[in-house]
Amino acid sequence: xxxxxxxxxxxxxxxxxxxxxxxxxxxxxxxxxxxxxxxxxxxxxxxxxxxxxxxxxxxxxxxxxxxxxxxxxxxxxxxxxxxxxxxxxxxxxxxxxxxxxxxxxxxxxxxxxxxxxxxxxxxxxxxxxxxxxxxxxxxxxxxxxxxxxxxxxxxxxxxxxxxxxxxxxxxxxxxxxxxxxxxxxxxxxxxxxxxxxxxxxxxxxxxxxxxxxxxxxxxxxxxxxxxxxxxxxxxxxxxxxxxxxxxxxxxxxxxxxxxxxxxxxxxxxxxxxxxxxxxxxxxxxxxxxxxxxxxxxxxxxxxxxxxxxxxxxxxxxxxxxxxxxxxxxxxxxxxxxxxxxxxxxxxxxxxxxxxxxxxxxxxxxxxxxxxxxxxxxxxxxxxxxxxxxxxxxxxxxxxxxxxxxxxxxxxxxxxxxxxxxxxxxxxxxxxxxxxxxx
Numbered sequence: 001x002x003x004x005x006x007x008x009x010x011x012x013x014x015x016x017x018x019x020x021x022x023x024x025x026x027x028x029x030x031x032x033x034x035x036x037x038x039x040x041x042x043x044x045x046x047x048x049x050x051x052x053x054x055x056x057x058x059x060x061x062x063x064x065x066x067x068x069x070x071x072x073x074x075x076x077x078x079x080x081x082x083x084x085x086x087x088x089x090x091x092x093x094x095x096x097x098x099x100x101x102x103x104x105x106x107x108x109x110x111x112x113x114x115x116x117x118x119x120x121x122x123x124x125x126x127x128x129x130x131x132x133x134x135x136x137x138x139x140x141x142x143x144x145x146x147x148x149x150x151x152x153x154x155x156x157x158x159x160x161x162x163x164x165x166x167x168x169x170x171x172x173x174x175x176x177x178x179x180x181x182x183x184x185x186x187x188x189x190x191x192x193x194x195x196x197x198x199x200x201x202x203x204x205x206x207x208x209x210x211x212x213x214x215x216x217x218x219x220x221x222x223x224x225x226x227x228x229x230x231x232x233x234x235x236x237x238x239x240x241x242x243x244x245x246x247x248x249x250x251x252x253x254x255x256x257x258x259x260x261x262x263x264x265x266x267x268x269x270x271x272x273x274x275x276x277x278x279x280x281x282x283x284x285x286x287x288x289x290x291x292x293x294x295x296x297x298x299x300x301x302x303x304x305x306x307x308x309x310x311x312x313x314x315x316x317x318x319x320x321x322x323x324x325x326x327x328x329x330x331x332x333x334x335x336x337x338x339x340x341x342x343x344x345x346x347x348x349x350x351x352x353x354x355x356x357x358x359x360x361x362x363x364x365x366x367x368x369x370x371x372x373x374x375x376x377x378x379x380x381x382x383x384x385x386x387x388x389x390x391x392x393x394x395x396x397x398x399x400x401x402x403x404x405x406x407x408x409x410x411x412x413x414x415x416x417x418x419x420x421x422x423x424x425x426x427x428x429x430x431x432x433x434x435x436x437x438x
Contacts, residue, residue, distance in 0.1 A: 067372030067382075076163050077102060077437070081170040082151060086115060099155045101162050109154035121146050122178060129182065129426045130352065137184050148183035151175070152190060159194075166377050166437055167196040176200060179351055181384060182429035191384045191429055195377035197346065197437035216270015216315055218247040219263050221255040223276040223293040234414075235275045237407055238320065238360040242273060242367040250293075257297035260290075264317075265308040272344075273363070275320040290319070306343035316376065317344040320363050344435065346376055351430040357418050358427040361392060361399045361406045368404075377437035387428035394418050 079100040087093045091114040099107040125143035128135075136142035140149075152159075159167075169180060176198065181191025190196075220243045222235040239249055248269075250259050255276075264272050277291045288299040305314070350359070362383055369379035386392050392401050394415060399407040399422075422428070 067368050067374075070372075070374050070378060074163070075165055077166040077168070078159070078162065078164045079168045079170065080155065082175055083172045084113075084115060084174060091116065095150060097151075097155050099158055101158075101164065104162065107155060107158050111150060111154050113150055118147070118150065125179065125182065126352070129179065129429070132424050132426045135184070135425065137186060140186070142184075144182055144184045144189075145186060147178065148185055148190060151178065151180075152183060153185070156185065165195060166375075167194050168437055169196055169198045170201075171198065173200075177351065179425075179429050181432070182425040189384075189388065189425065189429070191381065191425075192388055195375075195381040195437065197377050197433040197435060199435055217266075217268045218243055218271045218273070219250075219269045220247055220273045221250045221260055221263075221276075221292070222274070222320075223252055223255055223291060225252055225293070226277065226291060229277045229291065232276070232356055233411070234356055234360040234407060237409075238275050238363060239273070241364045241406070244371065252293035255293035257290075257292050257295050257301070260292065260297060261301065261304060264314065265305055267309070267312050270315040271318070272314060272316070273318045273320065273367075275360075275363075278319060309343045314344040316346045316348070318348040318363070319350075320359055346433060346435040346437070348376075348380075348431065348433050351432060352426075354427065354430055355417050357399065357407065357410065357414050358387075358422055359431075361422070362387070362428060362431060364406045365392060365401060375438035376433055380431070380433050384428045387422050388425070390421060390423045392422050394422075 081096075081098040081100070083096045083098075085094040085096065093113050093115040095111045095113050097109045097111070101107070121143045125147060127133075128143065135144065137145070139145065171178065180196065180198070181189060183190040185193070220239045222232075222239040224232045224235040236251055239251060243249060248263060250256075250263070260272075260274070263269060274290065276293075278289060280288045285299040285302070290297045290299070354362075365386060366379055366383045369382045370376065374382060386401055392399065392406065394400075394410075397408060397410045397415060398405050399410070399418070418427075
């Protein structure tokens, strides 16, 4: 029998998995509800990517520069649940993959794995990303290829056959730290091939929300100067460039914990972007701090937002800060997971400490895609593609996407940090969307 077996063929597999997925079936129908209309962007033509990239293109396609366009006819969502079972004997472990498509039968695969070895592969991948080592996509034994083969590979043929473009990943605790966007099939990374979002639990999803309800006024807050922390000089540019004219902005001393809670609790606010330092210490939400321009905010106070926004949740909460998508074992998805618990439909955070030039450029590009009409997961994929293809790069003292300026007036030290390019997955694979993918 193949190493990747159908779940139904393993002890206790098929029926148990089907029962677990009953709540997901209703959710996948919601995923296919009509997403935002096709982007109205001038000059967004067909992609000029290589044939392999064109063949893998999802519903969002990019031109040489500027916002992507959205082809609703190609939008095909699915849910992929990834769970682990530790065996009684060391190394006698399993990964169960359950794919719930929009149409057709639920597909299950069980793969024998050694979880200790998988952990070593994950640590090796993090080391390569942190050092920005060359990505060994041609080597089947490289960590990003091995992890893809175990976590995605068994269902990849079904994903291709069904034409899936957008995935909601539901990974078990312990797998939520996997940088899925960086995993590679030898031709494309997972983050280039698919738009996706992650949820730590389906119970955190807002199941009664239609895409037409998304949006609302934008709130942007940022801190560039701190007494005891390193300055973030690009935050003012980031806040200015991601927002439209009617957005509310609070910078430095105007950004206080009280302002964040008050403005985010306003029912008129749909999207919140916070650009600052943050740290997640062991001990849960009360030990997780966001540093405002004046004072700090621990995440236990986010509970008040859930109460205030219970009938009208925030559409998106973005934490453009270091390592906000991971926490400790008591809250593995960190600040972003807590934002979901606070009632946001979606949240965006980072898995590791990303260079602030790359982070600011990433979010400026992402919001341009979002404003053009792309759903969130597709907007993130379009931005990942632009980075991975080398379309976003340094030009003098500016970071540009073709003729469009994302950032300017970079200092020499900032220019040096990105002078070798921004196509390495270190710069783009660690920014993840949690919760609702549209």
